[in-house]
Amino acid sequence: MNFLVFLFVFGCGEGRQKQAAKPPEKEYADLTAKQVFNPDSIYNDETGSFYFPSSHQKDSLICLLFFDPQGKGSKPISLYQQLAFKYGVLLAGSNISRNGLSFPETREISQNLMLEIRNRFVPGVKHISFYLSGFSGGAKVAFDAAENGSEKVEGIIYAGAPAAGGSVQKSVFGFAGRMDMNLADVVQFDATLPETIPHYLQIWDGKHEWPSPGEFDSALKWIFWKETRDFQHADKEIKSMVQNAKRLRDPILKERILLKASFLSKDMSRTDLAKDPLSKLRAESAWETARQLAMTENQTELKLKEEYSQAFFKNDIDWWKSEILLLQTHQKALPKNMQERILGFFSLAAYSLSNRALQQNEDAMAEKILEIYRLSDPSNSEQAYLRAILAARRQQADLAMTAITEALSLGFKDKTRLEKQPEFQLLKGSPTYRKMLDAMH
Numbered sequence: 265m266n267f268l269v270f271l272f273v274f275g276c277g278e279g280r281q282k283q284a285a286k287p288p289e290k291e292y293a294d295l296t297a298k299q300v301f302n303p304d305s306i307y308n309d310e311t312g313s314f315y316f317p318s319s320h321q322k323d324s325l326i327c328l329l330f331f332d333p334q335g336k337g338s339k340p341i342s343l344y345q346q347l348a349f350k351y352g353v354l355l356a357g358s359n360i361s362r363n364g365l366s367f368p369e370t371r372e373i374s375q376n377l378m379l380e381i382r383n384r385f386v387p388g389v390k391h392i393s394f395y396l397s398g399f400s401g402g403a404k405v406a407f408d409a410a411e412n413g414s415e416k417v418e419g420i421i422y423a424g425a426p427a428a429g430g431s432v433q434k435s436v437f438g439f440a441g442r443m444d445m446n447l448a449d450v451v452q453f454d455a456t457l458p459e460t461i462p463h464y465l466q467i468w469d470g471k472h473e474w475p476s477p478g479e480f481d482s483a484l485k486w487i488f489w490k491e492t493r494d495f496q497h498a499d500k501e502i503k504s505m506v507q508n509a510k511r512l513r514d515p516i517l518k519e520r521i522l523l524k525a526s527f528l529s530k531d532m533s534r535t536d537l538a539k540d541p542l543s544k545l546r547a548e549s550a551w552e553t554a555r556q557l558a559m560t561e562n563q564t565e566l567k568l569k570e571e572y573s574q575a576f577f578k579n580d581i582d583w584w585k586s587e588i589l590l591l592q593t594h595q596k597a598l599p600k601n602m603q604e605r606i607l608g609f610f611s612l613a614a615y616s617l618s619n620r621a622l623q624q625n626e627d628a629m630a631e632k633i634l635e636i637y638r639l640s641d642p643s644n645s646e647q648a649y650l651r652a653i654l655a656a657r658r659q660q661a662d663l664a665m666t667a668i669t670e671a672l673s674l675g676f677k678d679k680t681r682l683e684k685q686p687e688f689q690l691l692k693g694s695p696t697y698r699k700m701l702d703a704m705h
Contacts, residue, residue, distance in 0.1 A: 426453030445608030
């Protein structure tokens, strides 16, 4: 398997790494929205997090389902709660879909979440329009569930990673941060989507993370206009986009605004006011020069990532120390943002490879990859946690405790994971370890 394909399937994707626990069984018959849910407040349980705005339309409902790579459905709910009230959209986030599950498992989770919404929270609503959204590995879940699930899905909002494969038939609104290690891959994915499928990629000033509420507003506005058929406001804003684009000198920025206007027009079957300005822009030499530069940088980054992928196996730690230092101090003959994204790629790749090595009991390989992980992303709590696992496996209790303490200082908060980690049974007799667990909430 090509390494970058492996990385997207197993690193931020949904390859099979472990067997998923069955979603808890629930009884729906005697539950009503009033009994279990207060409008305008967030409701959490073991399977999901929900926000049901009182501002929703009474006879129909727009519902946006989130898939987080770490199974933290409450995270996007909290981020976008105010936007949901603004547009009257019910938000639901899965707390059990996470990286490491297979697509059949995440499809089942998605279908169960939709069933829960239909039967538990909104009885009596005549129509529900479902949209799916995901970040990183969760984006791959959203794409797969939308295209292969039994429930009809109207569109997809994705961020930080492309689809894992297969055709995309739904309208898609994408996000990629300028500092996201997956930027080049997402840009390439967007470029491969056919013109027959309405799609738009919004590049924003972020990292590998859920988009900020200010950015995400445009995606929810798209859904709201589409579902409520609010063409008056949609047409007005599309016209404004086209007019504003004419004033810009940067051909790439101008193109992005026109592409957004064109996407909205096509997806809502409106007159495409951006069509002629786009054609005119793309006939200009300045646009062609800028496009070629952007394409060259994109291909350079993808090629470098493939070369570094092989270096994980071929090159020793001394080489990695030198290479990482050059990138961290921006001494490579590359754009500064690209060097930062490559460091992010090292972190993601090292996370995936070290997990795989630990699962396959390849401890020597795990030790090497974890050192690369530590060097490239020292503030990441996961690299410290995984080093603790390796130390405990080797019966090095003191080193394991030191690494766990480091993980906690870097923000690790998953007490349940600590308690259930098989390797840490070695530490259960330690008063320091028990005190540490007791201090965690």
